[in-house]
Amino acid sequence: MTQSWTFHGGDLAAAKRHFGDCGAPWIDLSTGINPHPWPGAAEMPIDWQRLPEPGALAALEAVAAAYFGVDPQYVCAVPGTEIGLRLAGRLIGGAAHHIAPGYRTHAAMIEASTAIGWSALADRHGTIVFANPGNPDGRVSDPAALRALLDRHGGDGWLLVDEAFADFDEALSIASSIDDARRLILFRSFGKFFGLAGVRLGFVLGPRSFLGDLRALLGAWPLSAAAIKIGTAAYADGDWIAAARRSLPVQAATLDALLSERGYVATGDCPLFRLIRTNRAHDLFYRLARRAILTRPFADAPQWLRIGLPTGDAALARLRAALADG
Incomplete structure (x- = not known):
């Protein structure tokens, strides 16, 4: 094979x-x-001669935040969820557990991560990485159970939830639990639900202090003009x-x-x-x-x-x- x-x-x-x-x-x-x-991308005019304006990036994050059901201050756009996962892992570091089988990057994003099964999730402490819905098995975890896990988890490490496939049902997300007091980070993908993986657009949702460190790693102009314009229009297309x-x-x-x-x-x-x-x-x-x-x-x-x-x-x-x- x-x-x-x-x-x-x-x-x-x-x-x-x-x-x-x-x-x-x-x-x-x-x-x-x-x-x-999403059908609007091919006809959308893109200005390839200018760098994206900061206001355009902020507008994208605002319309995406409304779609996710969270305040824009807790949303950071990234050039694809893959990069968001790896940068988050770099910032967090330390020991971690990831659900296996699962998305390969969940195992790779934190070097000291060890694999666990779903049955062991509730008993683990420290940083935990998993997806909801799961990939590749498509397993859906009850958001109420995840919020209870977050409450039990407290401040012992981070809860990192990859919601790349959650868009088909807005009730699956626990984005409403994001705030500065919780060690919760979510990852959202644009390309899967909207069918435009080549745009390379994703989002990291988390506490403002964490997103500040993430933005410092991303630097200026993290997204292309095309990703910003297409994403802004698509997320607004109710x-x-x-x-x-x-x-x-x-x-x-x-x-x-x-x-x-x-x-x-x-x-x-x-x-x-x-x-x-x-x-x-x-x-x-x-x-x-x-x-x-x-x-x-x-x-x-x-x-x-x-x-x-x-x-x-x-x-x-x-x-x-x-x-x-x-």
């Missing part, structure tokens, strides 16, 4: 090099990105956001039914992807890839395969045929 496919989704170039064109356009189901992106929140669960249910036809049980509550468990997961990965369909296998969980949402009826039909042919 090629490491690039198990390390992170989206390495379509590696798949094309290995499998060729397969006689059909590739369908990339290896990521958890909305296949129906009609599109509401429509996406209605349609994504419907698309996920369609994928569930397709997988069930072939005897696979789809798990996870995040509508942007599904996880199946089978002893032949790697064989299934190769079978789909030979038909130009890229999914996400896992080196540390060889019985898992994560499958993103197909785009439209034609992609669903190709996936159905590929699953049946084997």
